[in-house]
Amino acid sequence: MKIIGAGHIKDLCAGAAFLATGGGGDPYVSQLLAEQLLEKYGAATLISPEDLADDAFVVSIGMVGAPTVTLEQLPTEEEAIGALNKYEEITGKKIDAVIPFEV
Numbered sequence: 001m002k003i004i005g006a007g008h009i010k011d012l013c014a015g016a017a018f019l020a021t022g023g024g025g026d027p028y029v030s031q032l033l034a035e036q037l038l039e040k041y042g043a044a045t046l047i048s049p050e051d052l053a054d055d056a057f058v059v060s061i062g063m064v065g066a067p068t069v070t071l072e073q074l075p076t077e078e079e080a081i082g083a084l085n086k087y088e089e090i091t092g093k094k095i096d097a098v099i100p101f102e103v
Contacts, residue, residue, distance in 0.1 A: 002046045009034045020102070025067025033075055040077075047097065056096040059087050 004012070009031055017027035038044065052058065061083045063075060084095055 001048070001051065004038075004044045004046055006035055006038045009038065025070055029070050029074060033077075037077055052097060057091070057093045058097045058099055059084070059095055060099050060101040062101045 013027040013031040013034070016030070061080055063070070063079075084098070087093075088095060
């Protein structure tokens with residue numbers, strides 16, 4: 001388990017941009033959103049897959065499409081929360097963890 005705080009975000013976004021395979025746009029947009037969410041909700045906990053129960057409900061969310069759209073309308077937490085809530089509504093299960101679908 002590792003705790004991710006505001007001090008990690010700039011390096012995390014730079015590393016993700018370096019390793020990205022699909023474009024993804026300016027990492028600064030993601031950096032701003034991550035910093036805002038950490039300020040609002042506190043640090044994030046990264047866990048190892050081995051720490052999850054065998055029957056854990058793990059979902060993946062993310063943005064797809066042209067990254068230029070994020071320059072016109074910055075992403076907010078509402079999109080992610082809406083997707084997570086819809087997963088739970090449709091399946092009737094509580095989400096145990098979220099996994100990224102790309103770097």
